[in-house]
Amino acid sequence: MSQPPVRDPDPQPAPEERCRNCGVALRGPHCHACGQPVKGLVRPLGNLFGDVLDSVFDLDIRVFRTLPPLFAKPGFLTREYFAGRQIRYVTPFRLFFFLTVLTFFVAQLTLDGPSINFGDGDAIARATTVAEVEKARDAKLAELAKLKQGMVGTAAATGIPGVEAGAQAVREVAAERIAALQQAQAAGVPPPAADRDGENTLNVRFNDKAWDERKNPLDTWLPGFADRWLNAQVARASNNIARLRQDPSAFKDAALGAVPTTLFVLVPIFALMLKLAYFFKRRLYMEHLVVALHSHAFLSLNLLLVLLVRVLALWLAPDGGALATLFAWIEGLLIAWMPAYLLLMQKRVYAQGWPMTALKYFVLGTCYSVLLSFAVLASMAIGLVAM
Incomplete structure (x- = not known):
């Protein structure tokens, strides 16, 4: 009588893979309970860098379908977006974010820093006659006008308001110097000495007098702590003028x-x-x-x-x-x-x-x-x- 065949023992079932975060049995590449991915986040640096580009800038093949019409077809991308054809192009916000950051980063690398006068200047401060003040004033205004003209139509055009503010400051400083010289001439006294302490400060006035943190501070309707904060910020900005004069960039x-x-x-x-x-x-x-x-x-x-x-x-x-x-x-x-x-x-x-x-x-x-x-x-x- 033949012996029945010996059956191999049934293989042990593979242990059920569970989410390492919440312990729920996994059914796919992500946990359906908490959403954590099966693959860990401890991966090669190249993979993480790719994730950053994908999640922040969304840089993939769509960028090559997006940039040409963005530049050459006015309104095309917007109408495509409204028509529901969106996935083939970079999203509007990511497109704007990436191009804006990249453009002004390149601008900082390629554009030269202009020298801007934020207030008093040596030539005006040392002038001893009205004619000398007017000559120094006109020279500074011509320099700023040339600088402004070179900014028009470029990324540096955003600094034009600052140039205009500098020109107005030059006019005000020159007018003050002329008034001081005329008063000295009328009184028969020598021209007043240049204010050397004011050369690296902002031309800020309060109550028709030059701002001073101790003698003539800002005093607004705000609470006392707010006024103290404002005066501290004005003082800090004023001190930074010295740095701007040494480093125009x-x-x-x-x-x-x-x-x-x-x-x-x-x-x-x-x-x-x-x-x-x-x-x-x-x-x-x-x-x-x-x-x-x-x-x-x-x-x-x-x-x-x-x-x-x-x-x-x-x-x-x-x-x-x-x-x-x-x-x-x-x-x-x-x-x-x-x-x-x-x-x-x-x-x-x-x-x-x-x-x-x-x-x-x-x-x-x-x-x-x-x-x-x-x-x-x-x-x-x-x-x-x-x-």
Whole structure:
């Protein structure tokens, strides 16, 4: 009688894999209870760097489908977004964030720092006649005017309000010096000596007198601790003027460094302005916000191209010539493309007639330019205190 075949023992079932965070049995690459991934976060540095690029900048193949229409097709990306074709392009906020940070980082590396006069100057302070004061004043104003002209149409244009404020400070200091010299002449006494202590301070006045932390401090309607804080900030900014005189690039870095933060605040405000301008279009605020993000992303991209053209011109045509002329034409065309692009974008997205579009474009542009100037000045003042 044959023996029955010997059966191999049944294999032991594999232990059930459980989430290391909450202990629930796993059914896939992520825990369905707490959401923790099965793969640990202790991975090679290259993988983590890729995660940062993907989560923060979302840099993948979509960037190559996004940048060309962003630059060359006004309103195209916005209309694609409204039509529901969104996943094929970089999202509006990530596009704006990446281009803005990159553009003004490149601007800090490539632009030279101008020397800005924030108050009194040696020539005006040492002048002993009215004619000498006027000569020194006119020379400083001409220098600032030349500097302002060179900023127009570039990323450094955000510093124009600071240049204008410096010019106004020069006029005020010159007027004070002229008044002091005329009073001395009328009294028959020698011209007053230059105020050497004021050369590295802000030209701040309170109660028609020069600000002084002890003798003439700010005294507002705010509580005492707030006034003390304000006076401390004015003193700190005043002391930082000495650093700015020794390191002019610090002013450029403060101005350009303030722009991204300023734009992050102003983009929602610009979207609100669009909402008011196109109130009867009955569009959601988020739609106007997408328009604002795409328009600011384009401006950052265009400024980045202008900076790159300037770098190429300095590298390939440092001595001028036909190649330098070509680069100058390209830069001019890029600058001219900015207002034309924004006008075409507004027309195509909101689909109104040309007269109404042009009117709203002019009003929005003027109001936003004024708002941007004040915002940049405020950011520069904060940066001057915080540096």
